[in-house]
Amino acid sequence: MSRIIMNSLDYTRIMKCIDDAKSQKTISADEAEKLISELNSAKIVEPHEVPVDIVTMNSIVKVSFLNTKIELQFRIVYPDEANFKENKISIFSPVATALIGYKESDEIEWMVPSGMTKIRIDKIIYQPEAAGDYTL
Numbered sequence: 001m002s003r004i005i006m007n008s009l010d011y012t013r014i015m016k017c018i019d020d021a022k023s024q025k026t027i028s029a030d031e032a033e034k035l036i037s038e039l040n041s042a043k044i045v046e047p048h049e050v051p052v053d054i055v056t057m058n059s060i061v062k063v064s065f066l067n068t069k070i071e072l073q074f075r076i077v078y079p080d081e082a083n084f085k086e087n088k089i090s091i092f093s094p095v096a097t098a099l100i101g102y103k104e105s106d107e108i109e110w111m112v113p114s115g116m117t118k119i120r121i122d123k124i125i126y127q128p129e130a131a132g133d134y135t136l
Contacts, residue, residue, distance in 0.1 A: 004101025006042040007050045007129065010057040014039060014091055014100075017079055026079075027092055035097050042101050052130040053104040057091065060125040061099060066107065066118040073125065076100065095119065 018035060021027035055061055055076065062073045074087040076099065082090035089096050098110035098119055107120045128136040 004038070004042045005050060005054050005103075006039065006044055006101045007047040007056055008044050009047055009135065010100075011039060011042065011044050013057070013078065017091065021079065021092065031092065031097075035092070038097060038100070047129050047134040050127075050129040051103070052127060053124060054127070054129075055099045055102055055121060055124060056127055056129060057100070058133075058136045059127045061121060062123040062125060063095075063099065064120045064122055066120055068117075071122070075126075 014035070018027065018032050022029070022032055050056060057076055057078065060073065060075045062071065064071045072087075074089050076091055076096045077088045079090045079092050082088055082093075091097065091100060094110060094112040098108050098112075099121060102108055102121060104121050104124050107118055109116060109118050111117075124130075128134070
């Protein structure tokens with residue numbers, strides 16, 4: 001698997017969300033460290049340099065859970081925007097953490113509450129950078 005790619009604005013905002021959540025004790029130390037580790041392994045680029053097939057914040061993605069054959073579509077959002085009924089999942093969720101920075105067609109093995117799962121990014125329906133929305 002190649003190195004993940006993140007835009008600098010997403011990186012900065014997510015790190016701030018982690019700091020805020022840690023101080024408010026709304027994220028566990030383990031969850032925070034897992035997300036920080038993922039972010040710190042990323043190649044950080046400017047928003048206009050993000051390839052159009054990379055999952056970024058506010059992307060709408062269609063994924064398949066290969067272990068269960070379940071397919072879902074959702075938007076990856078910051079924690080304060082999460083709304084399950086609107087298919088908006090927080091970057092703090094294990095699935096969003098697994099997907100951020102990966103590209104369309106990648107398959108990622110990731111630990112979720114129900115155990116190890118394999119997720120395939122089937123399609124990026126919307127990516128802010130591809131649409132010229134560099135500040136979302």
